[in-house]
Structure formats: C-alpha cells, structure tokens
Amino acid sequence: MKLKVKLLDIEAVKPVVxxxxxxxxxxxxxxxxxxxxSLNGKFATAIMNTxxxxxxxxxxxxxxEVWKLLEIKxxxxxxxxxxxxxxxxxxxxxxxxxxxxxxxxxxxxxxxIVDNNLSDIELSAFVTTSYIHEFDMQETIxxxxxxxxxxDVLDFGNNVIDKHCIGGVAGNRTTMLLVPILAAxxxxxxxxxxxxxxxxxxxxxxxxxxxxVSFNSxxxxxxxxxxxxxxxxxxAVNLAPADDKIIRIEYPLSIDPxxxxxxSVMAKKKSVGSDYLVVDIPVGKGAKIKSWEEGKALAxxxxxxxxxxxxxxxxxxxxxxxxxxxxxGPSLEAIxxxxxxxxxxxxxxxxxxxxxAAAGLELAGKPNGREIAEKILHSGKAKEKMKEIIEAQGGxxxxxxxxxxxxxxxxxxxxxxxxxxxxxxxxxxNMIARAAGAPKDKGAGVYLHVxxxxxxxxxxxxxxxxxxxxxKLDNAIELANKLKSIRIGGVILEEIR
Amino acid sequence: MKLKVKLLDIEAVKPVVxxxxxxxxxxxxxxxxxxxxSLNGKFATAIMNTxxxxxxxxxxxxxxEVWKLLEIKxxxxxxxxxxxxxxxxxxxxxxxxxxxxxxxxxxxxxxxIVDNNLSDIELSAFVTTSYIHEFDMQETIxxxxxxxxxxDVLDFGNNVIDKHCIGGVAGNRTTMLLVPILAAxxxxxxxxxxxxxxxxxxxxxxxxxxxxVSFNSxxxxxxxxxxxxxxxxxxAVNLAPADDKIIRIEYPLSIDPxxxxxxSVMAKKKSVGSDYLVVDIPVGKGAKIKSWEEGKALAxxxxxxxxxxxxxxxxxxxxxxxxxxxxxGPSLEAIxxxxxxxxxxxxxxxxxxxxxAAAGLELAGKPNGREIAEKILHSGKAKEKMKEIIEAQGGxxxxxxxxxxxxxxxxxxxxxxxxxxxxxxxxxxNMIARAAGAPKDKGAGVYLHVxxxxxxxxxxxxxxxxxxxxxKLDNAIELANKLKSIRIGGVILEEIR
Numbered sequence: 001m002k003l004k005v006k007l008l009d010i011e012a013v014k015p016v017v018x019x020x021x022x023x024x025x026x027x028x029x030x031x032x033x034x035x036x037x038s039l040n041g042k043f044a045t046a047i048m049n050t051x052x053x054x055x056x057x058x059x060x061x062x063x064x065e066v067w068k069l070l071e072i073k074x075x076x077x078x079x080x081x082x083x084x085x086x087x088x089x090x091x092x093x094x095x096x097x098x099x100x101x102x103x104x105x106x107x108x109x110x111x112x113i114v115d116n117n118l119s120d121i122e123l124s125a126f127v128t129t130s131y132i133h134e135f136d137m138q139e140t141i142x143x144x145x146x147x148x149x150x151x152d153v154l155d156f157g158n159n160v161i162d163k164h165c166i167g168g169v170a171g172n173r174t175t176m177l178l179v180p181i182l183a184a185x186x187x188x189x190x191x192x193x194x195x196x197x198x199x200x201x202x203x204x205x206x207x208x209x210x211x212x213v214s215f216n217s218x219x220x221x222x223x224x225x226x227x228x229x230x231x232x233x234x235x236a237v238n239l240a241p242a243d244d245k246i247i248r249i250e251y252p253l254s255i256d257p258x259x260x261x262x263x264s265v266m267a268k269k270k271s272v273g274s275d276y277l278v279v280d281i282p283v284g285k286g287a288k289i290k291s292w293e294e295g296k297a298l299a300x301x302x303x304x305x306x307x308x309x310x311x312x313x314x315x316x317x318x319x320x321x322x323x324x325x326x327x328x329g330p331s332l333e334a335i336x337x338x339x340x341x342x343x344x345x346x347x348x349x350x351x352x353x354x355x356x357a358a359a360g361l362e363l364a365g366k367p368n369g370r371e372i373a374e375k376i377l378h379s380g381k382a383k384e385k386m387k388e389i390i391e392a393q394g395g396x397x398x399x400x401x402x403x404x405x406x407x408x409x410x411x412x413x414x415x416x417x418x419x420x421x422x423x424x425x426x427x428x429x430n431m432i433a434r435a436a437g438a439p440k441d442k443g444a445g446v447y448l449h450v451x452x453x454x455x456x457x458x459x460x461x462x463x464x465x466x467x468x469x470x471x472k473l474d475n476a477i478e479l480a481n482k483l484k485s486i487r488i489g490g491v492i493l494e495e496i497r
Numbered sequence: 498m499k500l501k502v503k504l505l506d507i508e509a510v511k512p513v514v515x516x517x518x519x520x521x522x523x524x525x526x527x528x529x530x531x532x533x534x535s536l537n538g539k540f541a542t543a544i545m546n547t548x549x550x551x552x553x554x555x556x557x558x559x560x561x562e563v564w565k566l567l568e569i570k571x572x573x574x575x576x577x578x579x580x581x582x583x584x585x586x587x588x589x590x591x592x593x594x595x596x597x598x599x600x601x602x603x604x605x606x607x608x609x610i611v612d613n614n615l616s617d618i619e620l621s622a623f624v625t626t627s628y629i630h631e632f633d634m635q636e637t638i639x640x641x642x643x644x645x646x647x648x649d650v651l652d653f654g655n656n657v658i659d660k661h662c663i664g665g666v667a668g669n670r671t672t673m674l675l676v677p678i679l680a681a682x683x684x685x686x687x688x689x690x691x692x693x694x695x696x697x698x699x700x701x702x703x704x705x706x707x708x709x710v711s712f713n714s715x716x717x718x719x720x721x722x723x724x725x726x727x728x729x730x731x732x733a734v735n736l737a738p739a740d741d742k743i744i745r746i747e748y749p750l751s752i753d754p755x756x757x758x759x760x761s762v763m764a765k766k767k768s769v770g771s772d773y774l775v776v777d778i779p780v781g782k783g784a785k786i787k788s789w790e791e792g793k794a795l796a797x798x799x800x801x802x803x804x805x806x807x808x809x810x811x812x813x814x815x816x817x818x819x820x821x822x823x824x825x826g827p828s829l830e831a832i833x834x835x836x837x838x839x840x841x842x843x844x845x846x847x848x849x850x851x852x853x854a855a856a857g858l859e860l861a862g863k864p865n866g867r868e869i870a871e872k873i874l875h876s877g878k879a880k881e882k883m884k885e886i887i888e889a890q891g892g893x894x895x896x897x898x899x900x901x902x903x904x905x906x907x908x909x910x911x912x913x914x915x916x917x918x919x920x921x922x923x924x925x926x927n928m929i930a931r932a933a934g935a936p937k938d939k940g941a942g943v944y945l946h947v948x949x950x951x952x953x954x955x956x957x958x959x960x961x962x963x964x965x966x967x968x969k970l971d972n973a974i975e976l977a978n979k980l981k982s983i984r985i986g987g988v989i990l991e992e993i994r
Contacts, residue, residue: 008548008551009548009549009550009551010515010546010547010548010551010558011528011546011547011548012513012528012529012546013528013529013546016509018507028934028938028965028966028968028969030937031508031509031510032509032510049507049508049509049510049560050507050508051505051506051507051508052506053506054505054506054507061507063546085749089749089750089751092750093750093751093752096625096628096629096750096752098629119617119749120616120617120618120621121617121618121620121621121746121749121750122621122749122750123618123621124617124618124619124620124621124622124625125621125622125624125625125750125752127622128593128621128622128625128626129625129629131593132593132595132626132629132630133629249618252582252586252616252618252619253586253589253590253593253618253619253622254586254590255590255593255622437525440525440527441525468525469525471525472525
C-alpha cells in the first residue's frame with residue numbers, strides 16, 4: 001500500500017505512525033501492530049496508531065522518530081507493509097523457559113532490537129528473563145558478537161585504549177580526566193559512555209555540560225584524528241546500537257544483569273577496536289558490587305571475555321564505600337573535573353585517576369605510568385588536551401566554572417551530632433541527587449562538604465542539595481531526612497555490657 | 498499546570514497525551530514520562546509525548562483513550578501533574594528477585610495496573626516474572642482479592658452458576674449452549690468471557706458475531722434480570738479490570754502462567770457472586786494441559802481457591818485430543834452453535850455441553866441434571882432462551898446461519914493417504930486459523946470435514962481454510978502444509994522387525 005506522508009511533529013521516544021482506520025482495515029492491521037515503511041530503499045519499522053479523521057485516507061501520519069530514521073518529508077510517497085511477528089519472540093520465549101540461546105538465536109533477537117521490530121512488552125520480557133536466567137559465558141559472547149555485528153565498527157589502528165567503570169560510586173568522573181591524560185600520552189582513546197541508569201550522572205550527562213556528546217561514527221573519526229581522544233555518548237553513535245535500546249528498558253526497572261552489562265561494555269570496546277582496557281570495579285556498601293569476591297569474579301569474567309575478543313584487560317578493585325569528588329550531578333561533577341585539570345580539584349578524584357592512568361600506560365608497555373600521568377596532569381598538558389577535545393566536540397574550550405549554571409533552589413543539610421564521618425552511602429546520595437532532578441536536570445545534585453574520616457561538630461554542613469525546581473527540591477529534602485546517608489560515629493563504635 | 502484540551506482523534510491502545518515542549522520543560526518531564534490529568538474530580542494517567550508546534554503552549558493534545566476515560570471535550574481546561582514513580586515497581590523488582598509478595602504489595606501492583614500507572618515495560622516485567630517465579634497459593638489468593646477489590650462487584654442473589662474452560666481445544670464453544678440451558682433451568686448465569694489469547698476464537702469473539710458483547714455492569718444487571726443469563730466480554734465490564742490489562746501483555750508473549758490464570762478466572766467469578774462453578778479441563782496432546790496428573794493438580798487448585806472464596810467448584814477432566822465441533826474461528830463457531838441449538842449441530846459439542854450442564858445442575862442440588870438439560874435442549878427451550886439473550890444484547894434474535902458472513906478466500910486441504918483419523922492437533926488447527934486471520938477477522942478460520950476415528954480415502958477433504966484476505970490465506974496454506982495437523986494412520990501403527 002502506498003501512502004502520502006503527513007509529518008505530525010510529535011515525539012514519542014519510539015517510532016510511531018498514524019493511519020486512517022479505513023487504510024488500516026484494508027491492510028488488515030490494528031492499533032499497536034507493527035508496520036514496515038519504506039522510502040528510496042530505506043526501511044523503518046513503527047508502531048501503528050489509527051485515526052478516524054486527523055489523517056485522511058491515503059495519508060500516513062509520521063512521528064518525529066520515523067522522520068529521523070527515513071529523512072522523510074511532507075508529501076513523500078511511502079510503501080507500507082504489515083510486519084510479520086518476529087521469529088525472535090520465539091527465542092525470547094525459549095529463554096523465559098530457561099533454555100540456552102545459541103549464536104543464531106541471539107543474533108536474531110539483537111537484530112530485531114536494533115531494527116525496532118520488538119515492542120516494549122517483548123523487549124521487557126527479554127530483559128527481565130535475561131536478568132532472572134542470566135546468560136552463561138557462551139551466550140554472553142554470542143550477545144557481544146551480535147551487538148558488534150549489528151552496528152558500525154571503527155578502526156583507529158594500534159594502541160587504542162579504553163576504560164570502564166562498573167559504577168555505583170557517586171561522583172566518580174575519572175573518565176573526563178583519564179581521556180585527556182592518556183590522549184596526551186599519545187595513546188588513542190575514543191571513549192563512548194552511557195548516560196546514568198540508576199546514578200545521578202553518567203559521563204555523557206556530565207560531558208554534555210561542557211560540549212556536545214552526540215556524534216556519529218564519521219564525526220568521531222574526525223575528532224579522534226585531531227585530538228587522539230573523545231568523550232561521547234554511545235547512544236548517538238551506531239556502535240553496538242542494541243545497547244541503548246536495552247538500557248532504555250532496564251532504566252525504569254532498575255535492573256542491570258551482569259551478563260548484559262559485560263556484553264554491553266565489551267561490545268562497545270570491540271566496536272572501537274580497543275587493544276587495552278582498564279576496568280574500575282568499586283567494591284563496598286552502597287556500591288554496585290558489595291563484596292571483594294563478587295568484584296574478583298566479575299574481574300575474571302572481563303578478562304576471559306577479553307581473551308575471546310583479543311582485548312587485554314586489567315581490572316582494578318577500588319574502594320566503593322565513599323563517593324569520589326565533591327559534586328554529584330552533571331554540572332556539579334563537571335565543575336570538579338575542571339578544578340582537577342587545574343590541580344585544584346578533589347584529591348580523591350585526582351589520585352584515583354592517576355592510578356588508573358598508570359594501569360593503562362602499563363598495559364600499553366610503559367612501566368613508569370604513574371610518573372608519566374602525574375607529569376601530564378601537573379604540567380597542564382591534560383588541561384590543554386581537554387580544551388582541544390571540548391573544542392573538537394563543539395564546546396567552548398575556555399569554559400570556566402562560573403559559566404556552568406547550577407540549580408538555584410538549594411538546601412543545606414547539617415550534622416545532628418559530632419564525630420567522625422564513617423560512611424557516605426553512594427546509593428543514598430545518588431537517590432537524593434536524582435530526587436532533586438539529576439541527571440535530566442543538569443544543574444541538580446548534591447555537593448558534599450565532608451569526606452570519609454573528617455571530624456565534625458554538631459551543625460557542621462554535611463552537603464547542599466541543588467535543584468532547578470521547588471517541588472523536586474522538597475522531594476530531595478524529604479528523602480535526605482529519611483535516608484541519613486552520612487553516618488557519623490564517635491571513637492567508640494559500640495558499647496557492650 | 499492548567500492546559501486547554503485539543504482532541505487529536507488518534508487511537509493508540511494506551512492513554513497518550515501530547516504536550517508542547519515548553520510546557521513539558523516547565524513541568525519538568527520528558528517524552529514517555531507519565532502524567533496525571535484531572536477534570537471535574539475524574540483522573541487519568543497517560544504517557545506523555547511532546548511536540549514543537551502541533552500542540553501550542555498552554556494546550557494538551559488528547560488521544561482517544563484519554564478522551565474515553567475522562568469524557569473530555571475540545572476546549573476543556575484540565576489540571577496536569579507529574580506522576581511519581583509508582584511504589585509498586587519496587588514490589589515488581591522484589592518478585593523479579595524471587596521474593597514472595599504480601600497482600601499489601603499485591604494490592605499496590607494491581608491498583609497501579611488498573612489505574613494505568615505502569616508502563617508496558619513494567620507490566621511486561623511483572624507478567625514475565627510471575628510466569629518464571631510462579632505465585633504460590635497465598636500470593637494467588639492475594640492477587641484475586643486485589644483484582645476483585647479494584648473492580649465492580651455484582652450481586653445477583655442466590656443460585657448463581659458459572660463455568661470456565663482452561664482452553665486449548667479448538668472450537669469448544671460449550672458456553673454459548675450452556676448459558677441458555679442453565680438459564681432456562683432457572684439458574685442465574687451472568688457469564689463473562691475473555692477474548693482469545695492463543696486460540697482462534699474466545700467465547701466473546703464468537704458471541705460478538707451474533708450480538709454486542711461489550712456492556713457495563715448496569716447493563717449486565719438489566720440483561721440478566723430479563724433473561725437469567727448473558728454472554729458478555731469481561732474486558733468491557735469493570736469486573737476485575739486488571740485481568741484484561743494483564744492479558745494484553747501475555748498475548749504477544751504467548752505466556753499464560755497457571756497462577757495468573759487461576760486468579761483471573763476466580764476473580765471474575767467472585768465479582769459476579771458465583772455460588773457454583775463448573776471447570777472444563779481438557780487434557781491431551783496439543784491441548785493446554787498435557788497430562789492427566791497436571792489436570793488433576795489444577796483441579797485441586799481450583800477447588801481449594803474456591804473454598805477460600807466460598808465458591809463450590811466441580812472440575813471435569815475432558816478429552817483434549819481433538820477439537821470440539823466443526824468450525825474453528827468466530828463466525829464458523831457461531832454457526833456450529835446455532836446448529837446445535839436446533840439439534841442439528843456437531844454431536845461432540847452437544848454431548849459435552851449436556852454433560853457439563855448436568856454437572857452444574859447437580860452442584861445446584863438437582864441430581865437428575867442430564868435429564869433436565871436434554872429436555873431443555875431438545876424441546877427448543879434453550880434456543881428460545883438464546884434468542885432472548887441475543888435480543889437483550891442488542892442482536893437479531895432471528896439470525897440465521899446464512900446471515901453470518903464467512904471469508905470468501907478459501908482453500909480445501911485433502912488427505913494425501915488413506916486410513917483412520919488418529920489425531921487432530923488443536924494447537925496446529927488454531928495456528929492455521931489464526932494465520933488465516935482469526936480471531937480478529939471474524940470470518941476467518943478452519944472448517945473440519947473429518948473427526949477422530951473417521952475412515953478416509955486418498956483425496957478425501959480434511960478441512961477448508963477460510964480467510965478474508967488473500968495474503969493471510971497464503972500464510973495459512975503454507976502453515977497447513979508444514980504442520981500436517983491431522984494424523985491419518987492405518988490399522989498397523991508400526992512395523993518392527
């Protein structure tokens with residue numbers, strides 16, 4: 001069936017089209033069925049809605065997502081077909097029934113995810129079941145290959161290095177320091193990051209405060225050619241594009257299966273041709289990984305998958321009991337990064353970054369990595385490199401801390417007792433920052449006035465909540481009062497008698 | 498925030514509204530977020546999409562589903578709020594992590610399902626996990642109470658009888674004969690049915706060929722007052738309304754967890770105040786229940802849940818190895834029913850119905866039930882009662898078989914060998930009828946020319962496929978050739994030497 005395009009200028013996150021009821025009837029399809037739209041050899045699959053009048057017979061109403069996929073314009077004539085029920089739904093059913101998926105089945109599922117052939121219902125069933133019946137090593141490798149094959153693959157030659165952090169530690173913005181340090185050390189670091197899933201900010205959310213992070217593969221090649229590094233959002237590049245579609249489902253459910261996470265990370269690394277990979281595995285209460293053993297098991301999974309993919313992996317088990325840096329939330333974290341590049345930032349952030357840089361340089365054959373990294377940071381070379389990268393990514397290289405807007409609704413949380421800061425709960429701090437609006441509201445978040453081991457008095461400031469919105473600030477304050485995320489203890493930990 | 502309504506005349510299955518980007522920004526929400534719309538004390542929750550131009554600032558675009566929920570009109574001023582993340586998502590997470598849900602948690606989930614507070618992603622996670630980590634008896638009872646409490650409850654006095662079939666047997670339209678027989682026997686039978694999930698037709702799909710099936714609680718009371726019985730679609734009544742929302746998710750995944758099914762059935766029965774319940778449990782290859790043991794276990798589950806709910810239950814394990822009746826698909830099954838009411842229909846359908854009627858009458862204290870039922874059917878009283886019901890439900894009481902349109906694209910499948918009909922695979926026949934367009938296309942389906950045990954020659958007709966659409970007919974023919982759903986055997990079953 002051929003239909004005339006009518007752009008509707010509506011954004012729905014998913015591709016949607018609207019057909020007149022009569023055309024839908026003739027095509028033999030019903031609201032929420034999927035249809036395939038083709039124009040000039042390009043294809044898109046979309047969910048169909050119907051209308052009696054607002055789109056005439058012979059027309060097709062197009063939401064923004066379809067318009068972007070097909071570069072379609074008003075009046076274009078498109079060809080429409082019913083999409084048959086994807087075969088991959090059977091494979092999802094198989095996994096729900098706790099059977100293993102082979103490489104062919106995994107590829108079919110991933111291809112249908114990438115081509116938008118699966119509805120939210122089907123995608124969520126896949127994500128939920130792969131959390132409950134977790135993928136084994138072979139399924140994970142199949143998933144990685146399928147994710148790489150259904151996306152772009154970039155080639156930056158040799159000496160390509162990458163890093164990844166398991167997350168769960170609030171603030172932890174080492175990437176934005178590591179990239180300029182390692183790029184200045186003549187390694188190639190084409191870094192793609194996710195946005196936050198359960199935390200207050202991902203690297204992409206934070207970098208976006210300073211410059212664009214949405215670039216396609218060609219643009220990334222250009223940026224990296226100029227600067228040896230980049231810090232971009234993985235979702236905008238067509239690298240392992242299944243990943244962000246899966247993350248979109250994990251997000252509302254707050255689930256993040258280990259195997260899915262391993263696949264997601266390693267597929268991205270393989271797609272940019274990484275030779276070396278440093279993985280930061282924070283372990284601690286309130287971090288994602290609770291125990292040392294769990295952290296080590298994960299590390300060996302990374303190393304073993306790396307072997308299958310020709311990537312040399314080094315994992316660092318790090319202290320996840322406290323946030324890293326002072327700011328939690330995109331803008332507040334960007335300010336920490338700018339400070340650190342000027343050697344004035346939070347010491348914990350700087351030290352952790354230098355250790356990770358050392359590990360990376362050692363993987364790449366430079367045993368005195370820590371020394372090299374310190375020199376690059378202290379000499380201002382890292383700062384210069386970051387300016388280059390910000391400029392290459394369309395930002396203002398001379399951006400100052402004062403240029404970065406933060407939420408104007410604030411609330412200071414003070415200590416109700418005196419003593420020593422025993423623990424700062426990452427999960428709690430992230431939740432407060434999220435309640436305040438982060439990561440969607442860039443200027444929202446939490447600024448810590450204390451660190452682990454600090455000795456404080458009653459009424460000393462603990463942290464400030466920043467929000468762009470009065471209601472969200474109230475929610476964050478309420479949560480802060482409930483969570484008591486900073487634990488203050490005396491020297492006596494417990495009296496027993 | 499107050500906004501002016503602009504009806505968009507778009508149907509999307511789910512409630513959707515469209516806000517101007519500027520208003521969305523001010524409200525602090527993003528595409529796919531949920532917002533709550535209120536007008537004159539009525540509330541609805543909807544998924545938000547955004548637009549730059551097609552809805553102006555200060556306006557809100559309304560899809561049909563929201564318009565139906567709120568009885569809203571162009572120019573109305575509605576109040577908009579962001580919906581906080583529902584607490585029930587945490588409980589779904591808990592279940593994903595294989596923990597038991599208590600009555601309070603189950604109620605929260607079911608209430609949010611009914612109020613459209615959960616997205617397809619969250620709903621699908623709930624359905625998938627409750628299939629994998631199946632509910633125990635206590636959770637199932639909690640689920641039933643929650644489903645009953647979140648819907649209307651009808652009171653028809655004493656002697657209310659109901660029936661249910663586990664399904665899986667193609668054709669099996671006993672309900673449409675049982676209701677007129679039992680209503681004519683002065684029992685009250687306010688029957689609500691689902692639409693087909695994996696079969697070619699549900700009772701509602703078939704009854705809809707003859708008259709309306711969509712009535713609200715008040716209308717059902719009126720119908721039953723007049724006729725002692727009704728055959729209506731459960732989804733249109735506000736009885737245990739969570740059920741159809743759950744079925745909408747199960748449908749594309751083709752999953753139907755036992756506990757969910759028990760809850761769904763028993764909640765509907767409780768909501769109409771059933772005193773007695775007859776359950777048809779077909780057992781056989783290709784039926785839903787494969788083994789006698791499985792059937793018996795399910796029967797005891799029904800009986801035990803019945804005890805908790807004050808419903809006396811009798812379960813009949815029936816032969817599920819063959820379809821019941823000749824027609825498979827809404828219109829073809831409706832024709833079987835009309836024939837049976839005139840004593841000319843398929844014998845298997847008539848006999849099974851009479852046995853079930855006997856069981857029901859015996860539950861209600863009439864030991865000679867089979868005799869009573871036969872008399873009612875043979876005397877034409879059942880036919881008269883069915884005419885009353887069809888008329889009360891807005892159909893033509895004098896409808897004839899020839900009035901019922903069936904698909905004009907047909908294909909006759911013939912036997913490739915001679916022998917005896919050993920098995921007719923319900924699942925295969927259902928799949929063929931569905932491929933031909935059933936249950937959505939009423940006139941599509943399969944008409945069987947043979948029954949179990951029939952002796953046939955080469956080229957004898959086995960079944961005819963009916964479709965309203967050439968392409969779907971081709972799909973059905975292809976499937977029929979692949980499935981070989983009718984097994985023809987000689988006297989010698991196997992040669993061994």
